[in-house]
Every structure is written in structure tokens, then in C-alpha cells.
Amino acid sequence: MKRIRPPSRQTLAALEFLAQSPDQWRYGLEIAKATGLKSGSLYPLLKRCDERNLVESQWLEPSEQGRPPRHAYRITPQGQTELKLGRSRAAAQSAPHPLKEKPA
């Protein structure tokens, strides 16, 4: 059975950006600019998200003539669910632990 890890902080950042406008297709450069990710981390992350059906991708025709078509990405409903889960996990981790609190 393949182990499915929860999405990393970088994956959540990319999903967060895509979730801001879930119907809009976004390019790799836009995601990189918004999240601060470099291409070396962005593409393996997008590929993993695509394989896990968290994002969908398609080739879009360029706006300028003579330019190649560009790969664009959009968050899926499953990606939005995963993002909500990720947010609640992050909130739970940042909340103070009752047993670790120092007595007043």
C-alpha cells in the first residue's frame, strides 16, 4: 500500500495561491512569484499535486504570437479539501498544548 503523506508547507502555499481564484488557470511563473518557490522545487511539487489530483493542468495557447503554449494549473475540489485539512492541521500545531503550558 502506498503511503500518502500530508502536503508540505510549500505545497499548501501553492494550493493556497491557487485557491484564491479556483476557476482561473495559473502559470508556473505566477505560482513561483506568489509563493517564493524556485523552479527546482515548484515543478516536482506541481507534478506530485497533479498525480494526487490536487491540481489539474492543461496547455493554454499563448497570448503573443510566435510563443509556445504554456502549461497552466488550477486547484481541484480534492485540492481544496486537502487545503482545508492542511489549514486545520497547521492551526492545531500552532495552538498551545495544555500539558506543555507553564503554570502561572
Added chain:
Amino acid sequence: MSGLNRVTRTLLRLADWIAGPLQSEWTAAMAAETDAAGAQGIGWAIGCVGAAFTMRVRADWLRILLLALLPVGASLTEHILFFPAALAHRADWIGVWAIVALPVIPTLAMIFFAGWSSARGSFPFVLALYLLFMLEAFPLFVFFVLTGSDVPISAFFQPDATHWLLPAYFGIALSLSVYLATLTAGFAFGRRRRT
């Protein structure tokens, strides 16, 4: 891709080669985005080489590990079996050609398997170079490190020196050719099985 300069194109070709044919959609996506990146294209393309490496290792790690270890295994097998074979020959238990056959046959089997495992896309030149290095140059390096020998390397090529019972130059050329031919045969056989 008219906006790309020569360095960027070379980096993208390298990324495409590293990623392999199964990731071609992703390398095409990276190339298109590099084109759109304009002045920052080189930085983006360098990252694409790293991304291609990560994607390839994630998708193919078991085969990459196997292909990295097989030449090491072949070299170890050849040299570990050579010494018992030579001792057995000295005790007159086996004939002179058995000294060659005993270590070389399992080694060739491993090389054939390496060729068979790499039979995707084009001929594996990097694997071939790595294999020849591990079988011919690496043992010399180990010999010098382990023994701390000050024998000059030219001693291995003197007129009375032998390699696999043959004159040194001829023996080395023959063994390199046999290794390369075995790798090629394994590659061709694997390719035919997969198509």
C-alpha cells in the same frame, strides 16, 4: 522558443535528458515557462535541471539505484573471484583459462543485466563510461590506495606485463570491447523485449 539563448537551451536539453521520456510533458512545461521568464530565463532553467533530477529520481529510484550498484557489483565480483581462481590454478585444480572464465562469466552476466535494465530511450553512454571506469580504472585506484604501492602506472603497460593472460594493451582493449559488447547486447535484447 525564439527568446532563449544558447546557454538556456542547453540547460533545458540537459533537463529533458535527465528527466527522461516519461516526464516529457513536464520538461516541455518547464521550457515554455523559461521562454516566458525572459531575462530571468537562465536562473529558471538552472532550477529546471534540479527539478528534472528530482522528478527522475522520485519516479525511477529503484532502477537508478540498481544501475549505480551493478557496475560496483560487477567489479567486486570479478576481483573477488579472481584470487581464489588463481590459487586454484596454482594448486593445479583448474586449467589456465578457468582463471579467466570463473571471474568473467558472472561479471558479464551482471553487465548484460545492466544493459537490459537500461533499455529505455537511447543508448546509455553514461552507464557505459561508468561501467568501464569501475571495471578497469577503479581497481587500479584501489590497488594503489590499499597497498600504498609506488609502482609507476607505466609498469602495467611494459612489454612483459599481461592483462587476463594476454599482452597488456591487447588484453585491456579486448576486455573493454567485451564489456562494451555485452552491455550493448543486453541493451539491444532488453529493447527488443520491451517493444
